[in-house]
Amino acid sequence: MKKANAEKGPKLSWKGLRNLVQLYTYIKPYRVQFALGLLFLMLSSLSNLAFPKLIGDLVNGAQVEDISAAIGATATLLVIILIAQSVFSYFRVVLFVNVAERSLAALRQDVYKHLIQLPMSFFSQKRVGELNSRISADVTVLQDTFTTTLAEFLRQMIIIIGGIALLSITSGKLTLFMLAILPPIMIVAVIFGKFIRKYSKTVQDEVAQSNTIVEETLQGIQSVKAYANEWFEVDRYKTKTDKVADIAVKGGKYRAAFSAFVILGIFGAIIAVFWRGALLIGEGQLQSGDLISFMLYSVFIGGSIGGLADIYARLQKAVGATEELLKIIEEPKEPELSVTSAVYPDPVKGKIRFDNLQFAYPSRPDQQVLNNLSLTINRGEQVAIIGPSGSGKTTITNLLLRFYEPTSGVLFFDEKPASAYNLTALRSQMALVPQDILLFGGTIRENIAYGKPGASDAEIRAAAEQANAHEFIAAFTEGYDTLVGERGIQLSGGQRQRIAIARAVLKDPAILILDEATSALDSASEKLVQDALDKLMQNRTSIVIAHRLSTIKNADQIVVLKDGNIVEIGNHADLMEREEGLYKSYRNMQVVG
Ligand SMILES: Nc1ncnc2c1ncn2[C@@H]1O[C@H](COP(=O)(O)OP(=O)(O)OP(=O)(O)O)[C@@H](O)[C@H]1O
Numbered sequence: 001m002k003k004a005n006a007e008k009g010p011k012l013s014w015k016g017l018r019n020l021v022q023l024y025t026y027i028k029p030y031r032v033q034f035a036l037g038l039l040f041l042m043l044s045s046l047s048n049l050a051f052p053k054l055i056g057d058l059v060n061g062a063q064v065e066d067i068s069a070a071i072g073a074t075a076t077l078l079v080i081i082l083i084a085q086s087v088f089s090y091f092r093v094v095l096f097v098n099v100a101e102r103s104l105a106a107l108r109q110d111v112y113k114h115l116i117q118l119p120m121s122f123f124s125q126k127r128v129g130e131l132n133s134r135i136s137a138d139v140t141v142l143q144d145t146f147t148t149t150l151a152e153f154l155r156q157m158i159i160i161i162g163g164i165a166l167l168s169i170t171s172g173k174l175t176l177f178m179l180a181i182l183p184p185i186m187i188v189a190v191i192f193g194k195f196i197r198k199y200s201k202t203v204q205d206e207v208a209q210s211n212t213i214v215e216e217t218l219q220g221i222q223s224v225k226a227y228a229n230e231w232f233e234v235d236r237y238k239t240k241t242d243k244v245a246d247i248a249v250k251g252g253k254y255r256a257a258f259s260a261f262v263i264l265g266i267f268g269a270i271i272a273v274f275w276r277g278a279l280l281i282g283e284g285q286l287q288s289g290d291l292i293s294f295m296l297y298s299v300f301i302g303g304s305i306g307g308l309a310d311i312y313a314r315l316q317k318a319v320g321a322t323e324e325l326l327k328i329i330e331e332p333k334e335p336e337l338s339v340t341s342a343v344y345p346d347p348v349k350g351k352i353r354f355d356n357l358q359f360a361y362p363s364r365p366d367q368q369v370l371n372n373l374s375l376t377i378n379r380g381e382q383v384a385i386i387g388p389s390g391s392g393k394t395t396i397t398n399l400l401l402r403f404y405e406p407t408s409g410v411l412f413f414d415e416k417p418a419s420a421y422n423l424t425a426l427r428s429q430m431a432l433v434p435q436d437i438l439l440f441g442g443t444i445r446e447n448i449a450y451g452k453p454g455a456s457d458a459e460i461r462a463a464a465e466q467a468n469a470h471e472f473i474a475a476f477t478e479g480y481d482t483l484v485g486e487r488g489i490q491l492s493g494g495q496r497q498r499i500a501i502a503r504a505v506l507k508d509p510a511i512l513i514l515d516e517a518t519s520a521l522d523s524a525s526e527k528l529v530q531d532a533l534d535k536l537m538q539n540r541t542s543i544v545i546a547h548r549l550s551t552i553k554n555a556d557q558i559v560v561l562k563d564g565n566i567v568e569i570g571n572h573a574d575l576m577e578r579e580e581g582l583y584k585s586y587r588n589m590q591v592v593g
């Protein structure tokens with residue numbers, strides 16, 4: 001898909017520009033500052049235009065009677081304008097940076113706010129690195145556009161239009177002559193510039209892909225090393241970055257040729273105009289100072305025309321970045337998910353019923369993961385789900401949390417269809433202790449408090465005690481302030497699980513979902529985790545995806561899943577009575593799921 005984009009090549013369509021303009025709504029709150037900035041920009045560009053004229057006057061002044069008076073007046077005016085221009089430029093930059101930074105922060109916030117509310121199906125199809133670069137890199141491109149690009153564009157337009165007007169006043173003949181030379185150069189420059197754009201997008205895409213390699217391998221550094229795949233990754237990265245370099249070098253050649261062309265065009269024009277101007281001076285139709293200001297205007301105009309191509313490139317990039325951002329912003333959010341926390345009436349009490357659920361992941365619609373799943377779980381019951389890897393156990397938890405909607409069939413909570421609930425309200429009644437526990441970079445305290453933002457220290461400690469986690473936390477020198485995650489200490493699987501359980505305790509949900517880690521715990525940790533769970537499961541509906549026999553024995557119902565079908569159901573005693581049950585054979589082999 002990316003490839004196709006790059007090959008389609010550059011296009012600055014109206015739609016693209018409209019999209020970009022749409023983002024200017026973020027500037028609205030700062031429109032006064034923005035307008036002031038524009039005013040300063042105009043003033044500094046206009047005063048810029050006065051230079052060639054005044055320098056010409058300076059030279060002409062050398063030819064009149066009272067030389068020092070004429071030169072002195074012009075020089076003073078030049079100095080005044082110089083000072084004014086530097087003041088204008090200062091305020092222009094300050095104002096524009098201010099507006100751009102504030103509005104881009106708002107844009108970043110909006111994109112992030114939207115992104116985090118998107119459904120799981122969106123995330124399972126996207127790479128984290130790619131999404132990350134949307135918010136960082138794409139917004140940065142826009143930052144450039146909102147400030148420099150716009151300012152440059154306006155300045156160059158003022159210089160081109162104002163410059164030509166002033167030229168006509170100085171000498172109509174010479175202006176016509178120059179205009180006969182410049183537009184052809186301009187047209188070639190624009191076409192050339194357009195051609196160069198093709199590459200900037202390709203390079204951008206390739207760079208993003210190479211960054212993804214770095215990010216993913218660093219995130220999964222353990223696997224990289226465990227499989228001794230360092231060289232494989234180094235090679236993969238080398239291939240990608242070499243490709244980036246190749247494309248960038250190719251683009252660089254075009255750019256170099258482009259600037260060579262611009263230089264040639266400008267100097268060619270200068271020589272031609274000088275030649276014509278000298279002739280005019282000879283004929284007495286022009287003063288030598290006028291020729292100098294004429295030349296300076298021509299250089300200004302030529303430079304601005306050359307700069308327009310660069311602006312075109314930047315606009316192109318900005319339109320691309322806008323498209324990517326709008327793609328995220330226009331992606332439909334999860335239904336009725338409110339980010340603000342609130343107390344909802346009518347909380348779920350804990351009865352769950354699956355009625356003929358069928359499910360396939362949206363990314364793989366033809367692979368049926370759950371078939372005709374029907375199951376009733378009464379309030380306060382403990383249900384264990386076991387089954388071979390890939391049988392659909394985790395998928396059931398995904399449906400319970402409404403990360404995905406069933407393809408057909410209905411999921412009921414308290415005999416009301418799940419879709420009748422506010423998503424946030426529903427999830428606020430459930431706690432998930434997932435299969436892979438990820439702790440956020442931060443302190444242990446913050447990680448536990450994630451279950452109930454704003455919990456007091458006493459609550460956090462009580463939760464940790466109930467989760468059998470207090471003891472090991474207290475053993476750290478920094479206790480609850482110990483840093484975990486990327487920049488902190490590494491916790492063992494059992495310790496991470498108990499922190500996750502403490503999180504769930506703090507949340508105090510009506511429904512507890514536990515997706516047991518497949519990794520075996522040592523028997524001491526297992527006992528601690530099991531005790532913590534037993535306490536947590538009291539008085540609430542709990543669904544435990546079990547890999548350990550100890551978890552299961554007392555369950556009210558044991559569901560044996562195979563290929564997305566329930567093949568056996570009942571309590572321990574029921575299932576053991578079966579002649580050739582799957583559960584019984586698991587028992588006999590001492591393995592589960
Ligand atoms: N996000 C996803 N997108 C597409 N297919 C998926 C996704 N998650 C899981 N699957 C597929 O759905 C099937 C069931 O997966 P699931 O994770 O529910 O298995 P499981 O029973 O939890 O296995 P395990 O015991 O190994 O955790 C598998 O074939 C898996 O490949």
Ligand SMILES: [Mg+2]
Binds near residue numbers: 393395435515
């Ligand atoms: Mg699983």
